[in-house]
Amino acid sequence: MDINMTLIGQTIAMIVFVWFCMKFIWPPLMNAIEERQTQIADGLAAAERGQQSLEKAKAEAEKIIGDARKQATSILDQAHARANEIVAEGKADGVKERERQLAAARSEVEQEVNRAREELRGQVSAIAVASAEKILQREIDPKAHDDILSQLASQL
Amino acid sequence: MATEGGHGPATSGEYISHHLQNLQVCRVEGEWVWNQCAGNPYAINVDSMFFSILLGVIFAWIFGSAARKASAGKPGKMQAFVELVVDFIDSSVKDTFHGTSKLIAPLALTIFVWVFFMNLMDLIPVDWLPELGLLLGVPYLKVVPTTDVNITFGMSIAVFCLIIFYTVKNKGVTGFISELTLHPIAPPTKGLGLIAAPLIIAFNFILESVALLAKPLSLSLRLFGNMFAGELIFILIAILGIWQLPLHFAWAVFHILIVTLQAFIFMMLTIVYLSLASEEH
Numbered sequence: 001m002d003i004n005m006t007l008i009g010q011t012i013a014m015i016v017f018v019w020f021c022m023k024f025i026w027p028p029l030m031n032a033i034e035e036r037q038t039q040i041a042d043g044l045a046a047a048e049r050g051q052q053s054l055e056k057a058k059a060e061a062e063k064i065i066g067d068a069r070k071q072a073t074s075i076l077d078q079a080h081a082r083a084n085e086i087v088a089e090g091k092a093d094g095v096k097e098r099e100r101q102l103a104a105a106r107s108e109v110e111q112e113v114n115r116a117r118e119e120l121r122g123q124v125s126a127i128a129v130a131s132a133e134k135i136l137q138r139e140i141d142p143k144a145h146d147d148i149l150s151q152l153a154s155q156l
Numbered sequence: 157m158a159t160e161g162g163h164g165p166a167t168s169g170e171y172i173s174h175h176l177q178n179l180q181v182c183r184v185e186g187e188w189v190w191n192q193c194a195g196n197p198y199a200i201n202v203d204s205m206f207f208s209i210l211l212g213v214i215f216a217w218i219f220g221s222a223a224r225k226a227s228a229g230k231p232g233k234m235q236a237f238v239e240l241v242v243d244f245i246d247s248s249v250k251d252t253f254h255g256t257s258k259l260i261a262p263l264a265l266t267i268f269v270w271v272f273f274m275n276l277m278d279l280i281p282v283d284w285l286p287e288l289g290l291l292l293g294v295p296y297l298k299v300v301p302t303t304d305v306n307i308t309f310g311m312s313i314a315v316f317c318l319i320i321f322y323t324v325k326n327k328g329v330t331g332f333i334s335e336l337t338l339h340p341i342a343p344p345t346k347g348l349g350l351i352a353a354p355l356i357i358a359f360n361f362i363l364e365s366v367a368l369l370a371k372p373l374s375l376s377l378r379l380f381g382n383m384f385a386g387e388l389i390f391i392l393i394a395i396l397g398i399w400q401l402p403l404h405f406a407w408a409v410f411h412i413l414i415v416t417l418q419a420f421i422f423m424m425l426t427i428v429y430l431s432l433a434s435e436e437h
Contacts, residue, residue: 002194003306004180006201010208010301010310017212017270018314021219022262028223029242030261032235035228 125153168395175282175391178304179203179289179296191296201304208301211273219269241269248424253431255326260430263318264423267311272419274301275383279408279415282390302383302418305376312376315426319371322433336364371429375422382418386411 129149180191182199193199222238231239245265253260277300289297301307323332337343337360343353389407393400 002197002199003309004182004193004197004199004201006199006204006304006306007310007313009200009205010307011314013205013209013212014266014270014311014314017216018259018263018266020216021266022259025216025219025223026242026262026265028226029219029239030246032226032228032231033239033243036231039228 121153121156124156125149128152171395172388172391174296175286176298176388177296178298179294201298201306203296203298204301204304204307207277207299208274208307211277211301212270215266215269215273219265241265245423249427252424252427253434255431255434257430257434259318260427263430264427267426268419268423271302271311271379271422272416274307275415275419277301278303278383278386278390278411281404282387282394300383300387302379303387305380305384308376308380309372311422312372315375315429316372319368319429319433322430326434336368337361339364371425375425375429379418379422382414386414 132149177191178201180193180196180199181188181202182193182196183189184192184196218234219238219242222235225232226235226239242265245268246261249261249264280299285299286297289295298304320332323335327335337357339360340363341356341360343356343360344350345353386407390404390411393403393407396403
């Protein structure tokens with residue numbers, strides 16, 4: 001419990017240790033801590049920026065998707081309308097074609113009928129003439145009775 | 157425990173006083189002698205100095221190696237721990253000391269960790285190191301440096317010098333003298349009161365000197381008293397034989413608090429005194 005030279009020794013030791021701490025311990029540790037603090041702050045700021053840009057990108061993507069969806073819908077509508085149009089056109093064409101062909105066929109048939117009729121008429125008149133010739137046995141001059149024969153043929 | 161040892165002291169009184177005796181060296185009649193130094197002001201308590209410097213070196217080594225490897229990247233466990241302590245000290249200093257000083261924070265760190273380590277020696281069972289010393293031929297060994305009043309005084313005197321240094325540095329010599337003499341009662345400067353001025357100045361001086369000297373004294377005696385009492389109780393518990401085990405454990409657990417608290421108080425009061433010294437009133 002006596003006061004002795006230990007007191008001076010401890011004071012000197014303390015000065016040495018405080019000096020050592022001030023010189024070699026405190027500054028590097030403090031530098032490291034402060035540097036890391038700025039790094040962390042920078043990192044947090046960067047993260048926030050990233051978050052913001054992500055949100056912006058998300059909104060943009062949403063907008064683009066919405067536009068694309070709208071466009072797709074309109075394209076689909078157009079396509080439907082076009083398809084309907086094509087189908088209607090096709091139908092109309094078909095009907096027209098059918099009618100045209102039908103008319104063509106009809107006229108052909110008619111022509112054919114007329115032709116057959118003419119032919120038949122010719123033949124009938126020829127037959128009639130031949131029959132008459134046979135009946136009259138050359139008594140009738142075909143030239144003199146031509147008008148009667150043609151009148152007969154037209155009545156057939 | 158040691159009371160039954162063949163080479164140990166016979167009675168509990170001797171056991172206690174053996175534990176409280178420093179290993180001292182001093183010069184008597186031109187020769188270095190061990191432990192014949194009672195009352196010799198030039199003696200040195202070798203055990204206190206040894207453990208104090210050893211613990212200081214451990215502090216410097218732990219923190220120094222962490223500081224050398226310190227990087228701003230991901231810290232290792234050791235670095236994280238050291239930085240935790242450093243950050244704690246730094247925030248304590250910044251809360252209290254508002255000036256700028258390159259010295260205060262490292263001083264506070266050194267005081268806190270070093271005093272904490274010295275106090276922590278108290279938790280080593282009281283007989284281990286002295287018995288080991290006896291085996292190695294060392295007759296006395298007091299392992300807790302802060303139970304030596306010289307150690308605590310040595311530190312508080314360094315703090316005291318810093319208080320005076322900072323007062324003079326920030327307020328000048330005249331500021332320091334006026335702080336000692338013109339407070340708390342301002343002496344009259346004109347009229348008849350001038351006759352009473354020297355008296356008032358003398359009164360102020362006595363009062364302020366006591367206040368100034370009380371700072372290092374209270375600082376060191378508080379630490380010494382707490383640690384000495386704690387150590388003494390450990391020694392008393394050690395006498396109890398088998399019953400010391402639960403008691404020792406209980407007191408050790410409680411002592412962890414005291415160890416930390418006293419180190420913190422020493423550090424905090426140092427910061428407060430130095431901030432008072434560098435602030436204008």
